[in-house]
Amino acid sequence: MGDVIEAGAASAKRAVVTGASSGIGAASVRALVKAGWTVVALARREAKLKALVEEVGPAASYVVCDLTDEASTQAAVERVLAGGPVKALVNCAGAAFGKDPVATASLDDWRGMYELNVIGTLRITQKLLPGLKRAPGGGTVLVISSTAGIEPYEGGAGYCASKFAERVMARVLRLEQIGEPLRVIDIAPGMVETDEFSLKRFGGDAQRAAAVYAGVPSPLKAEDIAECVTWALGQPDTVDIDQIVVRPRAEGSYTKVYRER
Template structure:
């Protein structure tokens, strides 16, 4: 492999923001390792973009440890995009299933922690590494029915802020991207346990919610700033959404 090429690892790459990020980075000439659980989708993404891929479950410590070894063996790693995440359920705290909260914490928080720990040595040794944490505006503002997801995203925000302090002075940036309302093919459907009709109501009447490409564009923009420029936190929402509870919908 060429020594001058920039290399990235993107988790949660089988759909949505992760897949869009892989497409945009490879289009710019990056060497990208796409990571997710669904091999069929990864293989198709590789066919379309020329990326490489690994089947990895970020909630499995052994999987992530292996990813760190294999990714480092390919050469320097210049960016880790911690995109794997998601929400499960929308019950109030009083009725929530603790197993759903545990699953969200494992995926959003510990998945990001494991991947960052596994790739940090390679990011440091590259001389210009970036850790991207895909959080959410849910990491700043609570809302009814979102307790478990809100808690997980608050934890991711705290992790990014802490890691930035701990890496100050080293050649590694810590970048947090916090999207608001993004319409992807799976996020809300998974949250509502496969109920596509209920999931569609989230976006009903909203003109132009964000797309996966919009958020991927933000990721790529932050990664391609001169390396002395650190975008600590980028909050991105559709124009129709001013806050978690302020969304303009057509009648």
């Protein structure tokens, strides 16, 4: 599993960020530490986690964790909780695989998206939920979903379905936990240009990945979403930001995007 790089003294503002080896997850680790949080970064790739923690400094630590694996997640949660209480869980781990029509889509791609985007989020949330509710002032479950979970598009059925499910899970958790010391926040980004998301979706095809953002003036960056995360978590414990939908100015919807010629 890899060792935790120990952070400094335990903090009342201690967060766990999944999918922290790249993209929105890594940006959220940086932003939260800057805002005064102590952060435990979770992801599968230890080399990237180690580099991130060395960059950010002693307020961050890491645990190697595969959210699609029960034993790996359980062991990671035990390591996290051994280091102190957790006030926020930021679910950034997720991916899109393929962009094929329903008639010919890969069952393995769909299964992979559900295992990570839905079951992985559920697994880590269930395991940390009791501790989050014991945090001073209450805890927060924050989910990075997607506008794909709001508006479906051709070729995106599998990813959209997984993100619809993730958003519904967050909304139902919010309803089920009314009266408990818990906030549930859903942040749904539109077009965010990161190094890996589209590249993974298209199986490493750099040309197809680049075409997603071609001509779009100033698509969102991972740092933009990280700022939303930091702001939402920074509200008073009794203020729940139920949902944030954030897109670049050039994107009205998935099918209505301004591109410069």
